[in-house]
Amino acid sequence: MKKIICFSLFILGISTQVTSQEQLLSPQNNPGNINLLKSETTKMSWFMVKDSIEIKIGDIFTKIKKGKDSVTIITTVVMKQSPSNWVDSTIVGTKNFKPIYHSSYNQQRDMVLQFGKKITGYYLDKQSDSKTKISEEVNEPFFDSNFYPQLLRILPLKNGYSKTISIFDYNPKSKIGVITATIKSTEVTTTKHNGKLKQVWKVVTTDEISNHTALITYYIDMSTRKLLKQELNLGARKMIMRLDE
Template identity: 55%
Template sequence: MRDMFYLILLIIQATLSAYSQDTILTPFNHQIEEGLLKSDTYVMDWLVATDTTEVKIGEVTTQIKKQDTVIYVITHVKMKQSKVEWVDTTKVADRSFKPLYHASYNEQRDMVLKFDKEVKGYYLDKKTAIKTEILEETHQPFFDSNFYPQLIRLLPLKNNYSAKISIFDYNPKSKVGVIAATLKNTKKTTLNFNKTSVAVWKVEVTDAISNNKTVNTYYIDARTRKLLKHDIDFGGRKMIMKLKE
């Protein structure tokens, strides 16, 4: 009888533990509303907040293109202090959003990743001229870290919604491999956008890329699911992305 009691207790504890954990989203287990992602091009101002002022340092243009069974996300970053554009290209499979390809080119480094059974590619540090060949084995499904911000606005958001997103990131100065992004403190609120009060979903996100020290706060239009604003808080400093209309 005592052994049976302990067995039942263990089952109850395991069940409660499972329900208390956040859902882990992967290409094979997600609640993404596919129809919310449409071909689109939008521009966001990149600002640095200093006390009560905001100083523009650049612009980010994002193009989303759905073609056959592939989704392309291409970003161009123009910084005021640089003559060279930063260009990122991400390809994912339609419906599952499984990563296929990611290329990133800027003044500091070039990187190319091809996703299959293994992650292959290269990382070129332009300061040292050292080129590192990439061959990473992965043993669990994941999204591309460059694509997961797009996923957030496609989720079935509601008050107190939380989840973990399995992502792959390659950064030789930080994390390499499959890590997690955590969504928390989701709530419906209003945002003063272009002198109009807009109902938005406010979602806080951290990830292991920054050891969960950087807090990303997304303000997503509750009706259209467009990203209107993105606050980035790190080390007592703050950057802001604002949609240009």
């Protein structure tokens, strides 16, 4: 009887492990609907909230180009008090959103990542004038950390939807490698956009990039899947990004 119980527990452990693996979203377990992602150019106004007063600090321009084999996303951040823009480019496969390329250029650092059997590229710290050659081996599937906010828009969202997403991020000051982003909750609600009430998916997320100290909330239009608003809560700090159209 003891052997039977031990064997049953062993099988149960395997089953639990497989279930856990199935729940982790990645290019190999990808329920995203590519038809919901459109080629588009959008602008979001970025505000810092202080004592309930919104102070504009910049604009975020996002260009999405959907091709036959790949999707290219170029994000340009224009800050009011910065002499140069922050430009991020991400390329993923159309079929399963597998990462192909990522680059990021700003005043503090430049970074380029090429995704293949190895992750190669470089990281240039402009403050210390030090350049690091990147060569990372990863044996598990993942999305590019810069793509997962777009992935949220095309998931099969519903009330109570919660998932963990496998992502790769390269940040010498935080973490390097495969980490996770978590959809903590999803619910239907309304938000005011251009003076009109819109029915939206309210998706609350956190991730290991911030060591789960930041909560990021996305308000996604239910009919168009456009991102209407994004809120970032980091302790006492709060920021809001709103779609201009």
